[in-house]
Amino acid sequence: MVCPYLEDLWELYLLGVLGAEDANTVSEHLATGCPRCMEQMREATLTVYLLAQTGRTVRPHPKSKASLLRRLRSH
């Protein structure tokens, strides 16, 4: 696999946008542990993180922490 071909795909892969063929190509290559591509994946992760920002906050329900704690106790 020629890594440069994948350069445009990392963010789209993380977002789940790619069709099955391209997604499989990326998955198979990542499974090789290619260090160059892992570095690009770190960069892409930051991009996706940025894209997923709303710039807002929403206050959780007052009982949400208690609900989470109940879930944790079951694990």
Added chain:
Amino acid sequence: MTPRKQSRPSGPRSRQEKGPSAFPGTFARIAARDKTALLELYARLAPWMLAMTLEITSDRQDAASAVEETFVRLWLEAPRLPNKGFSVIPWLVLTARRVALQRRWDRSGTQKGSSFAPGPLSDSFAWLPTQAEFDRLEQRRELLRRILRQLPKHQHEALMLAVWDGLGEEAIAQRLGEPLARVQSGLRAGMRFIRHRMRVVLGTWSALI
């Protein structure tokens, strides 16, 4: 389900809106099975993550459930996550987005048209950004916000459908009434543009922005 908003977020909206900061010590405590540490992290990040999941689900209950599920997964995965030198916050964001999209699809009874779960990323965390990379991004949020605004309209529209609706390339093409090849090339060009500009901003040269 409440009606979807017409306008979509395209990044942090003001200098006052800060993202989550680093919690390296907290992650180490969580990895050591400290529930209090997890609840502290939840208290600090949940308002911000809830805004994201609510944008995706348009349903308060689903959004809250997605955030809770994300923190449960963090609890389960914490012993495997690197807690030194890496930021786990992007992992939280990607996980919360994925869970929120699943809640949305479950509620609407729709199936996603493209492959979604990045399998190899579940087995290794080498893709997690370093704390230094994450901190650099947080320090330049305002400049980075401008980058997203600079995208051509049709690329921006396609990208927002991907981010917030979780649509695959084919579904985006159908939604926009455009040929698949045009959507694919537009998304790739858009990401190339963002990547190039981010490298400028996250480096030392911001003169292009």
